[in-house]
Amino acid sequence: MKKGSAASLLVVGLLVAGCGGGGGSSSGGDDVVQMKVDSFEPSTLTVKSGATVEFTNESGEDKWPASNVHPTHELYPGFDAQKTVLDGDSYRFTFDRAGRWGYHDHLNPDIEGAIVVE
Ligand SMILES: [Cu+2]
Secondary structure (H helix, E strand, O other), X not given: OXXXXXXXXXXXXXXXXXXXXXXXXXXXXXXXXXXXXXXXXXXXXXXXXXXXXXXXXXOOOOEOEEEOOOXXXXXXXXXXXXXXXXXXXXXEEEEOOOEEEEEEEOOEEEEEEEEEEO
């Protein structure tokens, strides 16, 4: 007759304290397009469907990112800041339609870029 031995379990409670505090760098999950004086950087940005792209104004001037085609912006309705984005400010838009979406600076339509949504 075998005698069962009672195994004692050592329960070790591990507290995993996430990644709190610290110096949070600006490496968020968003995709970023920098709006420069005379260009968008990168000029073409590829993102996954559903991604939110942040257009940051670092130009020192007013900017207005909007879908082509100027001036009606009907290529991708909704993709339009609809107002001036001031220097240091930003505009965010969530892309959920696959395709290649050309856009421009509505205040300076020669400045163009594209968002490729996969
Ligand atoms: Cu326009």
